[in-house]
Amino acid sequence: MGKGPLDSMRIICVNTGKKYNQWHTDNLKHMIDTYSGIKYDEFVCMDTDLYDGVFNKLIIFDQFRDGQNIFFDLDVVIYDKLPDLTAKDLTLVHCWWRDAWHTPLNSSIMSWTGDCSHIYQKFLQQEDYYLLKYNKGIDEFIYKEIEYKTFDRVCYTIQENEYDPKDPKYSMCLLNQRQFLMEPGWQGWWKNYFISDMALTTSKGD
Amino acid sequence: MIKICCVYFKGMYSPDYVTNLYHSLKKHSTVPFEFVCLSDTDQIKSDVILPYNHHTYIKLHWHKLKYFSQLFAEQTLGDEIIVIDIDQLIVSNIDEMLTYPVGEKELVSYQKWWDVNPNPPVTINGGWYKFKSGQVNCVWNKFVEDPEYWQLYFYNQNIVHHKYYGEQNFVEMVCKQNAIKVTHMPGQWIGKYTNDTTINRKLNMQYAEKFNQDYMVLDAPHDDIKIIHFANTTSTIHDSDEQWVKDHWIA
Numbered sequence: 001m002g003k004g005p006l007d008s009m010r011i012i013c014v015n016t017g018k019k020y021n022q023w024h025t026d027n028l029k030h031m032i033d034t035y036s037g038i039k040y041d042e043f044v045c046m047d048t049d050l051y052d053g054v055f056n057k058l059i060i061f062d063q064f065r066d067g068q069n070i071f072f073d074l075d076v077v078i079y080d081k082l083p084d085l086t087a088k089d090l091t092l093v094h095c096w097w098r099d100a101w102h103t104p105l106n107s108s109i110m111s112w113t114g115d116c117s118h119i120y121q122k123f124l125q126q127e128d129y130y131l132l133k134y135n136k137g138i139d140e141f142i143y144k145e146i147e148y149k150t151f152d153r154v155c156y157t158i159q160e161n162e163y164d165p166k167d168p169k170y171s172m173c174l175l176n177q178r179q180f181l182m183e184p185g186w187q188g189w190w191k192n193y194f195i196s197d198m199a200l201t202t203s204k205g206d
Numbered sequence: 207m208i209k210i211c212c213v214y215f216k217g218m219y220s221p222d223y224v225t226n227l228y229h230s231l232k233k234h235s236t237v238p239f240e241f242v243c244l245s246d247t248d249q250i251k252s253d254v255i256l257p258y259n260h261h262t263y264i265k266l267h268w269h270k271l272k273y274f275s276q277l278f279a280e281q282t283l284g285d286e287i288i289v290i291d292i293d294q295l296i297v298s299n300i301d302e303m304l305t306y307p308v309g310e311k312e313l314v315s316y317q318k319w320w321d322v323n324p325n326p327p328v329t330i331n332g333g334w335y336k337f338k339s340g341q342v343n344c345v346w347n348k349f350v351e352d353p354e355y356w357q358l359y360f361y362n363q364n365i366v367h368h369k370y371y372g373e374q375n376f377v378e379m380v381c382k383q384n385a386i387k388v389t390h391m392p393g394q395w396i397g398k399y400t401n402d403t404t405i406n407r408k409l410n411m412q413y414a415e416k417f418n419q420d421y422m423v424l425d426a427p428h429d430d431i432k433i434i435h436f437a438n439t440t441s442t443i444h445d446s447d448e449q450w451v452k453d454h455w456i457a
Contacts, residue, residue, distance in 0.1 A: 184257055
């Protein structure tokens with residue numbers, strides 16, 4: 001018997017703007033295929049660029065309305081088998097490593113099943129207002145405007161841990177605005193899990 | 207190992223600035239070192255070229271601060287890291303500067319002797335930072351918490367008067383906050399020059415008075431001078447008509 005519409009597994013990432021390139025998408029797929037243990041039916045990179053920033057991430061709720069969906073940011077390091085990240089209701093990362101500040105949420109991983117397009121529809125109702133009010137990003141928008149759940153501690157952050165070995169208690173580390181650590185010239189344990197050196201390759205002079 | 211590190215991006219300077227600096231350092235030193243350049247072109251001479259990323263929130267010369275992280279440029283703990291600006295002319299043997307002693311929790315730079323402010327907001331010059339790898343990570347760690355904020359902080363505070371200036375202010379501020387000892391190399395080793403003869407005359411007088419010498423540059427730099435900094439939005443080496451500059455500006 002084939003998979004029903006709620007059984008299929010889709011991995012999603014978003015690559016818009018100039019901060020990331022094809023290498024980042026390929027690298028995420030490489031880490032998922034090699035280390036995560038996730039079996040998926042479809043790997044999708046969403047590149048619709050309407051908002052010149054992180055609010056593009058909300059478009060995925062409109063575009064992917066069936067099956068099981070797991071979204072990953074491109075600046076993550078997956079280095080071991082991930083815990084079960086599937087979820088019926090929208091589920092995000094709780095920033096257990098820091099104070100709540102403007103939001104205790106981190107949308108580097110998001111999971112949901114079926115139709116969550118109401119999230120994007122809510123945003124569209126007052127698009128300009130929300131872009132202004134939540135100019136720090138969508139994490140605060142979701143925290144204050146959307147019903148959500150949070151994962152258990154499924155990952156940690158590189159912030160304040162970049163000089164330490166990888167934490168074996170987890171299988172995934174968020175680079176959290178430190179995506180420069182993926183670039184050539186930087187060294188750290190995370191490089192061992194990347195597909196190759198980034199397209200901006202290190203070269204020797206003559 | 208000594209690593210001499212710099213940053214190049216297309217704009218005010220041509221790639222020749224890096225290539226000439228590389229050759230000039232080799233010519234005027236006997237100390238082994240590795241030359242590293244974070245650059246947006248490979249049309250330069252450098253032992254190692256690391257790619258400069260234009261698509262990031264880190265702007266212009268602020269990329270220099272990456273070298274303060276032990277994780278960057280294949281540093282090994284204890285390496286002696288020298289971060290230099292490319293708008294400098296080496297005019298005599300520079301071994302004493304390359305090997306200037308630096309300890310743990312210490313930053314070596316050179317003094318801005320040309321600053322007429324008796325209480326300057328910053329005493330070091332971004333043209334030269336020396337430290338041991340791993341000892342001054344705090345500079346990068348602080349910066350990367352909020353690069354967009356710090357890159358404009360000193361401009362927004364009206365301490366510097368050009369956008370994105372203030373990198374040396376930031377470095378000295380973080381050093382003070384983290385009990386990093388700041389050491390200045392002898393000022394008479396350093397020259398400051400521009401493309402303006404009136405300003406150069408004043409700089410000559412300042413140098414002579416401060417270091418009890420006859421002059422800073424008179425047809426040629428004073429024998430005490432090892433390096434001359436052309437740092438200024440209007441000062442370039444390649445435009446100079448002076449023969450001594452052309453003689454030292456080697457390709």
